[in-house]
Structure formats: C-alpha cells, structure tokens
Amino acid sequence: MLSMGEKAFRGDQLFDGITMGKSVSEISNIPKPLKEKLLETYEDSAAQIVERLVSSDGTEKYLFRLADGNVIEGVLMKYKYGNTQCVSTQVGCRMGCKFCASTLGGLVRNLTKGEILAQVLLVNRLLGGTLKERKVTNIVLMGSGEPLDNYDNTVGFLRLISSPEGLNISPRNISLSTCGLVPQMRKLTEEGLSVNLTVSLHAPFDEDRKKIMPVANAYSIREILDACAFYFEKTGRRYIFEYTLIRGQNDSEAHVKELVRLLSGRPCLINVIRLNEVKETGLISTGETHARAFIDKLTRAGLTATLRRSAGADIQGACGQLRRKYLANPTEIRAGREEEYES
Ligand code: SAH
Numbered sequence: 001m002l003s004m005g006e007k008a009f010r011g012d013q014l015f016d017g018i019t020m021g022k023s024v025s026e027i028s029n030i031p032k033p034l035k036e037k038l039l040e041t042y043e044d045s046a047a048q049i050v051e052r053l054v055s056s057d058g059t060e061k062y063l064f065r066l067a068d069g070n071v072i073e074g075v076l077m078k079y080k081y082g083n084t085q086c087v088s089t090q091v092g093c094r095m096g097c098k099f100c101a102s103t104l105g106g107l108v109r110n111l112t113k114g115e116i117l118a119q120v121l122l123v124n125r126l127l128g129g130t131l132k133e134r135k136v137t138n139i140v141l142m143g144s145g146e147p148l149d150n151y152d153n154t155v156g157f158l159r160l161i162s163s164p165e166g167l168n169i170s171p172r173n174i175s176l177s178t179c180g181l182v183p184q185m186r187k188l189t190e191e192g193l194s195v196n197l198t199v200s201l202h203a204p205f206d207e208d209r210k211k212i213m214p215v216a217n218a219y220s221i222r223e224i225l226d227a228c229a230f231y232f233e234k235t236g237r238r239y240i241f242e243y244t245l246i247r248g249q250n251d252s253e254a255h256v257k258e259l260v261r262l263l264s265g266r267p268c269l270i271n272v273i274r275l276n277e278v279k280e281t282g283l284i285s286t287g288e289t290h291a292r293a294f295i296d297k298l299t300r301a302g303l304t305a306t307l308r309r310s311a312g313a314d315i316q317g318a319c320g321q322l323r324r325k326y327l328a329n330p331t332e333i334r335a336g337r338e339e340e341y342e343s
Contacts, residue, residue: 121167243273244272
C-alpha cells in the first residue's frame with residue numbers, strides 16, 4: 001500500500017478482507033478508486049468455489065476455479081475435534097504414480113502460494129468461519145500435486161496459514177505429504193516449520209516401489225528413511241508413512257516382514273490406506289479383511305499402524321478424481337450435486 005502511495009492501514013484492511021475469504025471488490029472498507037487501482041494489476045480473487053458436493057458421510061468435496069480458468073479440487077473431512085481440509089498444491093502432477101488420478105494428465109502448472117491459501121480461506125468463509133473463530137482447524141497437503149515439487153509456494157503457504165495475523169493454524173495441525181523428494185525433505189527440515197511430515201512409502205522394496213512410483217528411480221527407500229531420521233532429529237516430530245494397499249503389488253507376507261525390518265524402532269506411524277480404485281489405472285484394492293490382517297501383523301510385530309478411514313467414496317474422494325470427471329463432463333457433476341442436496 002505504501003508503494004502505491006496509500007496509507008499503511010489500507011494494507012491491514014486488505015489483508016484482513018482477503019484472509020476472511022473475500023474478493024477485493026467485496027472488501028467494504030476499501031474505497032472504490034483504490035479497488036479499481038488494485039484490480040488493474042491484481043485478480044479480484046485467487047480462486048472461486050464452483051462446486052460443492054456433500055457426501056452421505058458428511059465429507060465435502062470442492063471444485064475451485066482459478067483466475068486463468070484452471071480447475072482444482074479439495075476435500076473437507078469432519079471430525080469430533082474439528083474440520084480437516086485437504087488442499088491441492090499443483091494443477092495436475094508430474095510424479096506419475098501408477099494408482100493416482102491426479103497425475104493422469106500430467107502437470108499443468110504450479111499453484112501460487114495465494115492459490116493454495118485461497119482454498120482454505122474460501123472454505124472457512126463458506127462454513128461461517130472468521131479470523132477469530134476458524135472453521136477449518138487442520139490441513140493436509142494431500143490433494144492434487146506434489147507439494148515439494150512446488151517447494152517455494154508450499155513453504156510460502158505454510159507461513160501464511162500459520163501466521164498469527166492470519167488464520168493462525170499451527171504447523172502441528174498441518175500434514176505435508178510427499179512422494180519422497182529427498183533433497184526437498186531435507187530443505188524443509190531446515191525451515192523450522194514443525195509440520196507433520198508424511199511420506200508415501202507404498203512398498204518396502206525399491207524394486208516394487210519403482211513399479212508403482214517412478215520417483216523411486218531417483219531416490220531409494222534408504223535415502224528416504226535417512227531424510228526422515230534427520231527430520232526427527234531436528235524437529236523432534238514423529239513422521240508418518242502412507243501405505244496404500246494394492247492387490248498383488250504390495251500386500252504380501254514378504255512386504256509385512258520387510259516393513260517390520262525397515263521400520264522397527266523408528267519414531268513413525270504407518271497409515272494404511274485401501275486403494276481408492278481409479279478405473280484408468282486397472283489396479284485393484286486389497287480386500288478389507290486382508291487389509292485388517294496386514295495391519296494386525298504390523299501391530300503384533302511392534303509397529304504402530306492404523307487403517308485410514310475411507311470417506312467420501314460417493315463424491316469422488318480420491319486425488320484428482322473429481323477434477324477429471326468435471327473436465328470430461330461438467331454438467332454431469334452439477335446434476336450429481338443437486339441429487340446430493342435433495343436427498
Ligand atoms: N504428492 C503427495 C500428496 C499426494 S496425495 C504424495 O505423493 O504423498 C496423498 C496420498 O494419497 C498419497 O499417499 C498418495 O500416494 C495417495 N493416493 C493417491 N491416489 C490414491 C488412490 N487412488 N488410492 C489411495 N491412495 C491414493
């Protein structure tokens with residue numbers, strides 16, 4: 001504001017308005033001429049909510065349209081302790097994981113830190129949250145995209161969302177999920193942000209991991225484990241491994257044994273996920289009974305493993321599914337939404 005020849009307090013007004021999820025033109029205490037001047041250079045808002053689907057289990061799925069017309073998605077999960085929002089960090093993804101819908105069309109572009117932030121601010125506003133009483137209490141960077149492949153914007157977002165003048169969400173309530181970009185994991189460790197580091201492991205053998213995650217050709221499991229140990233040493237925070245069970249790929253006795261060998265004694269949790277089937281991939285989910293037995297074996301061997309609650313299956317809950325459906329046929333999604341509201 002000072003550089004535009006305006007008073008500094010206008011900066012606070014703009015910051016507060018945007019943080020409350022408003023577009024520039026909606027901020028009532030900014031004079032019209034100043035709004036016009038701002039809109040010559042800046043977008044009115046970083047994103048808009050274009051669809052909201054509500055699942056029978058209460059989970060909500062959102063589609064956001066960015067100023068350039070790109071579409072991204074997010075999920076809101078309701079728990080007793082608060083609401084967790086899952087946000088996207090990229091339009092598409094270039095990591096190429098074989099089971100994931102977000103990567104099917106490749107990477108379109110990185111999101112700016114403002115676009116990552118806008119997803120939370122818009123949902124918080126829609127739920128009636130304010131700066132003081134936020135309705136989004138926890139965040140998981142588990143939407144479309146690889147957060148550490150968009151490093152500066154992801155870290156910029158983490159600083160904005162945890163800023164005391166902003167929504168003030170503590171890094172302890174934020175989980176960052178990565179497919180295992182080792183150099184960026186180490187760089188993140190040095191940032192002094194104590195987020196929950198979550199790593200998509202999905203296989204305990206490098207050879208198996210390479211079959212489902214191309215990134216495994218660049219970094220070995222050993223390097224990932226070392227980077228996690230470094231994170232724990234610097235932050236004192238336990239880390240989490242995600243393990244998506246895929247039938248016949250990573251769910252055998254040998255996989256259990258190797259997981260136990262690799263992870264015993266480490267300050268980590270294993271979050272087992274049953275594959276959310278994406279029809280283009282041809283991969284099939286491990287059955288629920290088998291999944292529970294898999295977890296039981298890990299637990300009996302002394303590891304801490306839990307099954308991730310599956311939510312929102314009726315509203316394309318998995319990464320990238322809704323965006324793909326929307327791009328293929330926008331009207332079908334709208335019809336689906338109306339049915340949701342009626343029932
Ligand atoms: N790029 C980050 C965040 C992605 S999504 C990462 O790779 O961790 C969050 C988690 O969902 C990851 O563990 C990812 O591997 C997993 N995932 C993606 N598609 C899935 C699917 N169809 N079923 C189950 N889990 C999936």
